[in-house]
Amino acid sequence: MNYKLSKREEFLLKSLGIIGLVAFVVFIETKLIDGINQSRNNLFQSLDKFNQTKQSLAQLKDYEQNIKNAPQAIKFETFLRQEQLNFIKDGNEYALKQLEESAVIKILNYCEEQRMSPTSFQLSYETDGVSLSIALDD
DSSP states (O other): OOOOOOHHHHHHHHHHHHHHHHHHHHHHHHHHHHHHHHHHHHHHHHHHHHHHHHHHHHHHHHHHHHHHHTTHHHHHHHHHHHTTOOOEEETTEEEEEEEOHHHHHHHHHHHHHTTOOOSEEEEEEETTEEEEEEEOOO
């Protein structure tokens, strides 16, 4: 039994096929756009978490640095006494005079190892030796 479609039926089937194909493409496009939007939202959430973690880490690092720097003057004074260096303390400023170059290098190495951050640092060479003035922030 062979059934022949009329031109109107063929046109309707072609139209239905084209409409179905367009609907399928729109459906796939919508799914892709939703997936991209979801991926973007997940990326922003991950970025926010990362930034919060980074901020917390920076705060912890700053806190740790503050803890290390808190007894900075005491540590420095202890170091100067251990090295038997004569110094004059005026507030947070330490003045050392008649130093040898090796003593200055030891002091500078100590400051670097302890990651000290002096507020002022003056080094001058005089006839009787090197003079050094360090002001610490406490």
